[in-house]
Amino acid sequence: RELALITKNEKEDKDFVIVEGDEIANFTTDTEEETHGCHVAGIAAGKFTDANIHLEGSAPGADIIFICSDMVDDSEMADLVGKLRKSLGKPVVVNISLGSNSGMHSDKSISCMLLDEVAEKDSIIFCIAAGNEGKDNIVQRKELLSSADEMKSIVAAEASEDSNTYNDNVFFEGKGANPFILTPVLYDVNNGDVIDTLKATTGKSEGEKMEDVQEYTYAGKELRVTTSATTKINDETGNFEALLDYTLESTECPTSDILIGYIISGVDEKPTTVTAYVESTCTLAVYGDDDWREDITTDGTINTLACGNHTIAVGNYITRYLTTETKGFDDVLDPTRVKDGDMEPSSSWGTLYDGRSFPHIAAPGTNVISSINSYNTEESDPDVTYYSTTKDGRDYHFAGYTGTSMSTPAMSGVVALWLEADPTLTVDKARTIAMETAIVDDNVMNAVSPVQFGAGKVDALAGLKRVLAEAPTSVKELNERGGKNILIELKGDR
Secondary structure, three states, X not given: OEEEEEEEEOOOOEEEEEEOOHHHHHOOOOOOOOOHHHHHHHHHHOEEEOOOOEEEOOOOOOOEEEEOOOOOOHHHHHHHHHHHHHHHOOOEEEEEOOOOOOOOOOOOOHHHHHHHHXXXXXXXXXXXXXXXXXXXXXXXEEEEOOOOOEEEEEOEEOOOOOOOEEEEEEEEEEOOOOOOEEEEEEEEOOOOEEEEEOOOOOOOOOOEEEEEEEEEEEOOEEEEEEEEEEEEEOOOOOOEEEEEEEEEEEOOOHHHOEEEEEEEEOEOOEOEEEEEEOOXXXXXXXXXOHHHOOOEEOEOOOOHHHXXXXXXXXXXXXXXXXXXXXXXXXXXXXXXXOOOOXXXXXXXXXXXXXXXXXXXXXXXXXXXXEEEOOOOOOOOOOOOOXXXXXXXXXXXXXXXEXXXXXXXXXXXXXXXXXXXXXXXXXXXXXXXXXXXOOEOOHHHHOOOOOXXXXXXXXXXXXXXXXXXXXXXOOHHHHHHHHOOOOOOOOOOOO
């Protein structure tokens, strides 16, 4: 079933190598410490049965191509799957269970435009994880009506304990071309004071770049702070935007005492709504007085890769509800906050400046049992896994993980089933069918925000019936080609 595996091949001085047959069987893993890709693949297309357990992914008969994401970047991956689609002559659905929250949340970002282009040009269906930051304070949004209005926060950044240098960024997006002013500040965690105000932008519509380097002696430590504040009107979106890059260097880990913050100010009487985005390794609304903690929202935590026009963004809802720690599972739920069938609180969501909302659909992604990497000695341990077995002298392990990384391959497998019924199915058509046939139950109707579930919970069977009803291929031809019993939905007198 494994048609190809794509990875770096440094020894032969090739960018990529597609290995087949025995080479695939002998390939172990791209990263011994990771088990994420193995778990995801099992949910999409795995199947395992013995005397004690039966596990089956959404599309257990699908052909599989593995791409080692640590070695292949987004642009190369997109180009490769387009070529594979043509060479194999088969429909392709790509599962992307990765992403970030930093930078532009827009269909005009480079990655989203690339995925959209490949999806349309090469007829590829990309299913993309919504993200797992749905309860994290990583987004701030406020309407600024004049120069008297401000939005501000302190960025609580994580740094490794043995690092004396830390750098990160904050992205700010306005709604429309009206400018705003970005002022970086330096914050003292210990006494709650702003130590210094760094070089700010001036609010010019045509954009500008302000760089600043400051050195301090603080609590016996030498501290060097470098900031770069850049503003411009984005040619693609027409929105005024800003980027704050910063680096803190110290004789000791700087983030323990000193943090970067920002103040966003309106310009004259030019109203705008500004949204700030930080990566999930950072947090807002932790430090400062109340006015530094206002306007924080989880509306906007959606994965930046999932914001395109021709992809399918997938959220995670609860189908295995565990309220106590259970061997082999990673998610314990609070019965006072959520119930079975609800959206998992960590599932990301959001409405963009252009009015589009994400995710499009929700699929099961909580405590999902699947295969894990046999080489990962930390997690591949019978004492902590849900189930383990030995076959042909090799140990195999299974565990239950939670996240939109798990719900997305469930959706990818469903799309694979639909593509078997109609290989001409486009991503836009598949997304429309998924949304129009989705289950809208009490959990969906009573969600904290109607945006969180998208259109509702995916219904694989209802979607398949719709695909068959609208497929250009007749039911008779499908039976002859696939040798399967086809489900038929009656349409009028036909």
